[in-house]
Amino acid sequence: MHTLILSISFSVAVSIFLKLARSGGIRVDQAIAVNYATAVALCLWLLHPPLDTLFEQPAAVWLILGLLGVLLPSVFLVMAAAVRRAGIVRSDTAQRLSLILPILAAFLVFHEVLSGRKAIGIALALCALACLLTRPRAAAAAAGSAAATAPEDETRGWASRGWLVLLGVWAGYGCIDILFKQMARIGAGFAGSLLLSFVLAGVLMGLWLLARGTRWHARSLASGVLLGGLNFGNIYFYIRAHQTFPDNPTLVFAAMNIGVISIGTLVGAGVFRERLSLLNVLGIVLALGAIVLLFPR
Template sequence: MSYLVIAVLCSVAVSVLLKVLRQHQIDIRQTIMAGYPVAFFLTWTLLKPDLSATADLNAAWGIILLLGILLPLVFVILGRAIESVGIIASDAAQRLSLIIPIVAAFALFGEVLTLQRTWGIFLGFLALVALVYRTPEKANATNSIYSRVNMSQRIGLAKVPVGLWLLGVWVGYGVIDILFKQVAKQGAAFPLTLFMSFGLAGVLMCLYLLILKTRWDNKALLSGIVLGMLNMGNIYAYIKAHQSLADSPSVVFTGMNVGVIAVATLVGVFAFKESLSKLNILGIVLAMACVFVLFWG
């Protein structure tokens, strides 16, 4: 339970940092790239991966390759989605990616679908829908903020139908959740997988920015130190949560997604003075009910 709380708080802190960076028109692509060497170093220092076991990774190389590609790629896709349709629709697609790992928990990981977990998951889905909903007026107001972000930060990808960007966000985050579950199943070997994945992600993101001939920004790069620390805390705690609740992956998947969006909603209200509709407030209540049913029911 404590690991899941830490993962939720770190994830929300990452979202808050990215929101602040966007408000100050800082190129978050560079921040993301700079964050991976920090996470790489922290993994080496704190988790002490056994490099001698590299030859024994076997099937884990597939996970490393997928994470190394997807971790930076989903950030790029998310940025493009926000640019195309705004933060509201993009955030909804990200959080509703919960559907993919939840289905995988029962279809791939052999979890037993009890009545209690069915109700908990159902409440979680209702909470997600209620929390991501915004009235058209509020959505337009939020999107207008991001339309004023420096256009030099466009990520240089060819024009793609809007729906494909949202689909990319949905699938990308859902697959990453499943991959982290697989990493958690490695037990004591998971630090090495994280270490290699962070290293590959950092290299690929750097190459991507070099290809685009990016003009480097010291503020963006320094912000990467904070982002890397939070990202490392989020992923480490998330994997430990899966290990401590190894027989209940759906609890972790649901608790993480519902917890993040509920806490983020509260932060938005009290820190950024965003307003909540009655439906959003209902979503917070449903989120708390979901957590209660899944953990203590």
């Protein structure tokens, strides 16, 4: 269970970093690029993947790695675009509702058996998600106001292409969860696979920045080292959690999503002075109940 707790903690820390980055003048795309370089270094230092057989991967593994290499940086950028075009509330909702995809995959792809206990746990998890995503009117109005004051070329996107980036957020995060579960099934070779996915993501992100003629920003590049450490911890312990509970992917999928948003809600209230409604508090209680029901006896 500690692997899940650590993964959730690192994920919340990543969210806090991204929240503070917007107000701290950090260019997130550059921080993301350095984040993957840092993750590669940590992977080499801590996991010691076998470099002599690194590229001796089956075709199916290369397919997973290729998809992760594209999706990992792309979803970061799509999420940033969604926040600009559709607002923080809609974007966060789309990300959390992606939980539906890996839960479906748990039964349709990974052949998990659906018991009555798990069915109730899933229902509670979805109810908890709905309660946690319901914001007080003042907070929702503030988020809407922030989107409304964005430049015209950004806000116009919500009317024309906003639904596309929200769909990208929903599908992207859901597919990444499923691919990480597949990577966890690789077993002992997962360190090398993790390294390759970070390398591919970093190379693609770097090429994208170079193609845009990016002007480098020292603070953003330096902050990418911190982001890389947090992101590495999040992904590493998430995969370890799937390896710890190989026959219960629903537990990992649900606990990760509702755990992150529950703790994020508490952090938002305690650190950023965001208001909590009774529904939000009920959502946290339901989330705990869902995890208890999904946890294997």
